[in-house]
Amino acid sequence: MNESGRRVEVSTRPSWPARRLDPDASLGLRLTLAASAAFLILVPFALLAVLVVGSWPPLHRLDAAVTHALHGYALGHPAWVRFMTVWTNVFGPGPLRLATLAVVVWLFHRGARRLAGWVVTTMVVGGLLGPLLKLLVGRHRPDLLDPVASAAGYAFPSGHALNATLAAGVLLLVLLPYTRGRPASRRALWAGTVLLAGLTGLSRVALGVHWTSDVVGGWLLGAATVAATAAAFRTWRARTGRRPGHLVTEGVEPELADRGEPHRPDDGRA
16 A cells, blocks of 8 residues: 555566466467567578678678589589479479469368468568569579570579478478378478478579579578468467467467368367
8 A cells, every 4th residue: 555545556467578488378488489480580581681782702602612513513414404494393483382372272171261361471471572682682693604594583582492482381381280190291291391492492503593592592581481470370379269289290270180071160269
């Protein structure tokens, strides 16, 4: 009580940092860690972009050394060039967007409309960031005397690496619930994700149409986009009372594999 005899209520509500780190709070520890992961991935991308814009000599020398080594190998191995060409075309941005569109249609059929919206949002946000950053950075592609492939537009970040990472990431996080109780299937799904993003990025350097740092930038930007949108989706789940789940083993919507009937709507219940 104060001097006038009035009762003074003392707030026992925890501080904002404590609420953010409380696993039982609406956002919770896992959501905080997911958002932090997106930020931590974005930091090296931003640093790499600064080095590219500033034409940092060590980075330029490394890019040139890798490009010329792979180009020399490509000139002597036509079968390697054919394989890389087929891979980069089959898993280019267009086919991958069609694949994710098919997943969106399937999710709507399953009644997972909000999850379908997350897939669309992730692909659109990442797909818009890539061309915008290409224009802002304005980096030119490798100029080789005897090229084995060609590509138009600016180089940083690699659109193939970015879109492969986006598509692989959303497919991974959508399909992980179906590997519950099957560790071998989960490992195979993760391996496929890494192979899709990794080999697609490698194909761009192997064909001499991108610098190595372009591809690394695409990987980082794609991973940061997936992490950020996944954190936002999990925030919605927490606020509607749904169980967050373990992202790397259960994906963004663990209940997806439990939906026994098609067209079951998202009703906000856990």
